[in-house]
Amino acid sequence: MKLAALAKQLRSVLGEEAVLHHPEDLMLYEYDAGLAKGTPELVVFPKTTEHVSAIVRLAGARGVPIVPRGAGTGLSGGSIPRQGGIVMVFSRMRRILEVDVPNRRAVVQPGVVNLELSQAVARYGLYFAPDPSSQKASTIGGNVAENSGGPHTLAYGVTVNHVTGLEVVLADGRAVQLGGKAGEHAGYDLTGFLVGTEGTIGIVTKVVVKLSRIPEQIATLLAVFQTAEDAANTVTSLTAEGITTSALEMLDGWTLRAVEEATHAGYPIDSGAVLLIELEGLREEVEEQAEAVARICMAHQAREVRRAKDERERQLLWIGRKNAFAAIGRLAPSYYTQDGVVPRTKIADILRFIDGVAKKYGMTICNVFHAGDGNLHPAILFDLRDAEQVEKVHAAGREILTRCVELGGTLTGEHGIGMEKNELMPVLFNDDDLEVMARMRSAFNPNELLNPQKILPAPRSCREGVISMQSAAGVEQ
Amino acid sequence: MSTASQTGSAEQRSGFRSGAGPSWDLYSTCIHCGLCLEQCPTYRVLGLEADSPRGRIYQVLQVDQGNLPIGNSFVTHIDRCLGCLACETACPSGVSYGQIVERARAEIEKSYRRPLLARIARRYTYNKLLKSFGALSFWATVLYLYQQTGLQKLVRWSGILKVLGLENTDALAPPVDREFSFSDLGKVFPSEGEERTRAAFLIGCVASVSFSELNRATIRVLQKNGVTVFIPPKQACCGALHAHAGFRDDASDLARRNIDAMLSDKIDSIVTNAAGCGSTMKNYANLLANDVRYSAKAQAFAAKTKDVSEFLAELGLRAPQRKLHASVTYQDPCHLAHAQKIRSAPRELLKAIGADLIEMPHSDYCCGSAGTYNVVQNQLSTKLLAAKMEDIASVTADVLATANVGCVLQLRVGVQQRGLKMRVMHVIELLDEAYRQT
Ligand SMILES: Cc1cc2nc3c(=O)[nH]c(=O)nc-3n(C[C@H](O)[C@H](O)[C@H](O)COP(=O)(O)OP(=O)(O)OC[C@H]3O[C@@H](n4cnc5c(N)ncnc54)[C@H](O)[C@@H]3O)c2cc1C
Ligand code: SF4
Ligand code: SF4
Numbered sequence: 001m002k003l004a005a006l007a008k009q010l011r012s013v014l015g016e017e018a019v020l021h022h023p024e025d026l027m028l029y030e031y032d033a034g035l036a037k038g039t040p041e042l043v044v045f046p047k048t049t050e051h052v053s054a055i056v057r058l059a060g061a062r063g064v065p066i067v068p069r070g071a072g073t074g075l076s077g078g079s080i081p082r083q084g085g086i087v088m089v090f091s092r093m094r095r096i097l098e099v100d101v102p103n104r105r106a107v108v109q110p111g112v113v114n115l116e117l118s119q120a121v122a123r124y125g126l127y128f129a130p131d132p133s134s135q136k137a138s139t140i141g142g143n144v145a146e147n148s149g150g151p152h153t154l155a156y157g158v159t160v161n162h163v164t165g166l167e168v169v170l171a172d173g174r175a176v177q178l179g180g181k182a183g184e185h186a187g188y189d190l191t192g193f194l195v196g197t198e199g200t201i202g203i204v205t206k207v208v209v210k211l212s213r214i215p216e217q218i219a220t221l222l223a224v225f226q227t228a229e230d231a232a233n234t235v236t237s238l239t240a241e242g243i244t245t246s247a248l249e250m251l252d253g254w255t256l257r258a259v260e261e262a263t264h265a266g267y268p269i270d271s272g273a274v275l276l277i278e279l280e281g282l283r284e285e286v287e288e289q290a291e292a293v294a295r296i297c298m299a300h301q302a303r304e305v306r307r308a309k310d311e312r313e314r315q316l317l318w319i320g321r322k323n324a325f326a327a328i329g330r331l332a333p334s335y336y337t338q339d340g341v342v343p344r345t346k347i348a349d350i351l352r353f354i355d356g357v358a359k360k361y362g363m364t365i366c367n368v369f370h371a372g373d374g375n376l377h378p379a380i381l382f383d384l385r386d387a388e389q390v391e392k393v394h395a396a397g398r399e400i401l402t403r404c405v406e407l408g409g410t411l412t413g414e415h416g417i418g419m420e421k422n423e424l425m426p427v428l429f430n431d432d433d434l435e436v437m438a439r440m441r442s443a444f445n446p447n448e449l450l451n452p453q454k455i456l457p458a459p460r461s462c463r464e465g466v467i468s469m470q471s472a473a474g475v476e477q
Numbered sequence: 478m479s480t481a482s483q484t485g486s487a488e489q490r491s492g493f494r495s496g497a498g499p500s501w502d503l504y505s506t507c508i509h510c511g512l513c514l515e516q517c518p519t520y521r522v523l524g525l526e527a528d529s530p531r532g533r534i535y536q537v538l539q540v541d542q543g544n545l546p547i548g549n550s551f552v553t554h555i556d557r558c559l560g561c562l563a564c565e566t567a568c569p570s571g572v573s574y575g576q577i578v579e580r581a582r583a584e585i586e587k588s589y590r591r592p593l594l595a596r597i598a599r600r601y602t603y604n605k606l607l608k609s610f611g612a613l614s615f616w617a618t619v620l621y622l623y624q625q626t627g628l629q630k631l632v633r634w635s636g637i638l639k640v641l642g643l644e645n646t647d648a649l650a651p652p653v654d655r656e657f658s659f660s661d662l663g664k665v666f667p668s669e670g671e672e673r674t675r676a677a678f679l680i681g682c683v684a685s686v687s688f689s690e691l692n693r694a695t696i697r698v699l700q701k702n703g704v705t706v707f708i709p710p711k712q713a714c715c716g717a718l719h720a721h722a723g724f725r726d727d728a729s730d731l732a733r734r735n736i737d738a739m740l741s742d743k744i745d746s747i748v749t750n751a752a753g754c755g756s757t758m759k760n761y762a763n764l765l766a767n768d769v770r771y772s773a774k775a776q777a778f779a780a781k782t783k784d785v786s787e788f789l790a791e792l793g794l795r796a797p798q799r800k801l802h803a804s805v806t807y808q809d810p811c812h813l814a815h816a817q818k819i820r821s822a823p824r825e826l827l828k829a830i831g832a833d834l835i836e837m838p839h840s841d842y843c844c845g846s847a848g849t850y851n852v853v854q855n856q857l858s859t860k861l862l863a864a865k866m867e868d869i870a871s872v873t874a875d876v877l878a879t880a881n882v883g884c885v886l887q888l889r890v891g892v893q894q895r896g897l898k899m900r901v902m903h904v905i906e907l908l909d910e911a912y913r914q915t
Binding site for chain 2: 073
């Protein structure tokens, strides 16, 4: 084993059980929820900030890279080690350190699971607003690193809007405080900067989060359409009429059938698409808006607009929606999910385009997405064992993402860049833009030992010729 | 390209050689999304990907591709799985995890040599003890005497169990009832009042030595509800423990025996009060799918099998004359909630007898009992129980109810160790109590 001496040192600090080095253990950290792969040489499980500092110092002294990992539900290879080295897993650093009810704050360790936090504070009428579909498994540390969003991002924003402070271990092993419990802080907003950096700037060891109050009234509507086009046009009209929904999700027919099989939530399996619409606020306001929404849906040939009659029905619809991605797994042995964004007035256009791409390559593409902010998640179904199909998936993915950018959108809504789309960054940014980002990284991570080769493309000299889109499965190794 | 490592090269030989192991069709439905991680008890306690559902499936894949031997590492992680199937509930992709792990275990039994002592003990338990009611009664008597004669105290005091590393498992030895249910074999218990339906009752093996009183209570409650109860004499252990441990052939034998003994036109349903047995019996169709003579019968058998709470809720419970005045918190047994998707029936029954139902947090998290798990994986089981008791202690209730004997035993230990003032009871015992109160 290459890192035997380091492993020994780490064991003496962390304990026997907290360091893995056998190949049969390491292979379990070579994947996440995406398609990319890479095997670490050591896996460590810190429990405290001091542990994290010690690991960073010991590894740094030997020039060994470190990749943080939460639950490994990332979709862009963020937690995959591209150069071996250490994977630092937060599954044992998962305590809620403090709940400050009057100030609506909680201080948590990075390994706390998103939903676990909301459940723990529910008794105070509070919850943690960012609600990625992976919330029953993904960690707050991972949410911070990816700046995760969810269906309710539309109303409440993404993770960065709900984090007021961080404790971060820097590349030299020092632990620093960024921000704190207050909403505003003097000096640079380094908390805001750090959120979304995917472990390339520092390692998060504590998170101060805002907790939100559970609203007085929530109405959850399910509008059923014959075609995806009608649903897409409804989204445009809702916006035009100035209706503020707290969530606005679209699921197409393929997805609906898989979801219904997985969850039995009562989704209509014979329809072309549905919109799942949520309204929140004061009672009267919500009732008024609910009527308006129903009217607009009907004007776009909705077959039916249904309202969840109680919290149980509402939860069931949401469980269905949140399971949608993984439920697509029922339809094919593998699928490749993308995360493009278009202006929400362009949803009908991009759906037509995707349909065309699917026909051209003879593949099935399922659509389930955050319609309210134009964040698409087309999932291209394929069989990993068939090399020809894998090629087609990449080609189709490339076309779709390029089209998103052409329509005035971007490459990622919430799944991060990671190692999946870093080589695509030049499509969005020019050299000067990228250079500023690289300088920021160098200031914090000078030797590129923290999550190397993520987010930013390889330096220009090595990059010539690879500017065309390469997706995860194709880039690695 | 990296995808090659996922599909494996054709030249590498699969580690599953006996034909018993899981196949690509089964495990490829896992898209490694990780949504099941937090629902897995072993992952929550250990924090290891290797002890998560996704990780176990990945190891199966690696074995099949010839990248991982069926050695200590693989066996350890598969052994640690409780078979609680919480991952199946959590998995949106519809992975049949239970079948994957059962087949992996079958392969392990065929191609992995366990240490000698473990081999002997496993063979004896699964081949002999759990297959014959005779052997079981013999040991039950020994255990009974051990518990009654004070020998238990002596052994505990002398610290022998500690030396053997068994001090925690001793508390788990089921308290043995003097009257085992075996003597009821062959009897028919008539319905009270008009006969609404006829049911065959499985007395269970472990259940019948330690819980004959529960079995009697079940029969009484069924009678009260207008059910004529048959105790078919030739019935055998359901085979759950065998199947979970990887002895699929033995489990199939037992399944055939039970089908012969219990499937009949005279009987509308086959009822059990043990969730583990129920889920296995409902799975007979799968177990015997390739048996031409039995596959159709197995389907009929599975269709008739009902957990007693499911059975009574569907039948419609006859209200007791007086309501039970007690606050009750309910623990979902894994083999009821996850394996059979039965969650509301036991709760409905409790409400129907007037219990004030108080939900504990995480009621469907495993208590750590899981068949023989509390004995075989004692340390892990102890941790799971401790976490469970945290959740239980966070609510105030007179009774902690559950619907499976193994869970009752495990929870009793937990309540005792934590010094809680709660009675731990099977839902059926509470129904029986409600009917019998004057
Ligand atoms: C079915 C499914 C649905 C999903 N739905 C959504 C969705 O709706 N919205 C959304 O935004 N995402 C979604 N995701 C993506 C993913 O769940 C999120 O990105 C999530 O935040 C990742 O959390 P994790 O704990 O799994 O992190 P990991 O995947 O383990 O890691 C993600 C990144 O965070 C870094 N990291 C982890 N911990 C730390 C730390 N303590 N300090 C510094 N860096 C760290 C890692 O290095 C990596 O770069 C989904 C994924 C799946 C599989
Ligand atoms: S059966 Fe239970 S212990 Fe086993 S992998 Fe699934 S959730 Fe974990
Ligand atoms: S078992 Fe299901 S939930 Fe778990 S990783 Fe696989 S597909 Fe996802």
